[in-house]
Amino acid sequence: MTLKGKTAIVTGSNSGIGLGVARELARAGADIVLNSFTDRDEDHALAERISAEFGVGARYIKADLSRGDEARALVETAGRCDILMNNAGIQHVAPIESFPAGKWDAIIAIMLSSAFHTMAVAVPMMREAGWGRIINLASAHGLRASPYKSAYVAAKHGVVGLTKVAALETAEDPITANTICPGYVMTPLVEDQIPDTMEQYGMDRETAIREVILARQPSKEFATVEQIGGVATFLCSDAAAQITGTSISVDGGWTAR
Template sequence: MVLKSKSAIVTGSTSGIGLAIAKGFAAEGANVVINGFGQPADIERERAALENEYGVKVLYSAADMTKPEDIAGMIKLADDSFGSVDVLVNNAGIQFVSPIEEFPAAKWEQIIAINLSSAFYAMHHAIPLMKARKWGRIINTASAHSLVASPYKSAYVSAKHGIAGLTKTAALETAAYGINVNCISPGYVWTPLVESQIPDTMKARGLTKDQVINDVLLHAQPTKQFVTVDQIAALAVFLCSDAASQITGANIPVDGGWTAQ
């Protein structure tokens, strides 16, 4: 097992990409701290399912990613409970779409805090623990928007470009300590949230389901296929393996060719 006897923190992991990564790590033997918002009963069901299926310890942290003190507490929870923080995945993120001149200041601050600053604070507290053990893996969930821009997404694009730069800087600072820092940049990923938007788009635009998928949602992706959460999780597991020990400071697109254009 790639991560047997190691511990991992995955932010924004109560659903979607983050939950898939947490499952991938648990399947490889890691104890995991999951984090994110949701209904308490749903979160507890997922937490217990991970423990029962994979025979590892799984804790839940309700840390608010806009609050540095909560992030520090989440790192401490993992270290106190598991004896180490070996893997950190900064996955938490939100989106808001608006022209720059109409973009609400509060939304800008929230997106920068959750999508960028939270990664800095988590790394700030986790890196000393990894340096002490001379081993660590940090994976930041970026986006195709860390490499290219789209209109009306100023805060998100800025944050994701920032994540790419933060990843490179951290990789250089930690390279001599057995710590690898990389980011994964997904394109459009098939999630329940995306699926739920299809009927409204069909109605609003007078399109078929296939037209919505190919001509609206997947317009930017040459493969015309969604990325799956399991594909992202598999890459995250690989980046924690010995085979990936010389991959650091990389920004790896998983976007169906979007950013190759």
């Protein structure tokens, strides 16, 4: 398949899953808009490298997705949005009674409200273009809960519901809206957590991964950012034209329990 001529906006995409998705969409021929809240030379250089490697257009647009006006401006500044991948996210872990209100507000804003704001601008663009794909990154925590992750779980459950609404509202248009729900994915952030986990539990690397980090993931293997990007690319294909309003789990069997 080819996505040549399509423009994909991927939020939170200067590292991790977002960057992996952006690279796979670029591999399929899409022009790419990268995003994060920073505005460093290396952010723009990353876009230049993607452009050179895959022969597509690529640029970086700064936007603080905790602000609704900046989330909307991201799509407006891009000028075109055939594929919208809402990926940006943060995390904080604490019991409900001691969960900082500011952290709650930030997580909901960045992971749920920003998806609403970007979609509100992108859907009219997609209708005008006569084609569109909305892919929102949820999580196994969009389908299951864990203690001490109230804001994250609430945001991801909200993303699943919001995506279903978008799917119904665009059902008669050539637009689809779906969520991808990963379990644990190997990213630089996760890699950085492994040594601390080994030290905390007095385990070697393999045991710490299998018994602690991947305790809920029956496959005992991380998903890769390339696999998440491959699922996103599939959802942009003609084969997926009738897949809308659903959640695709990439979690090694986590939600099968």
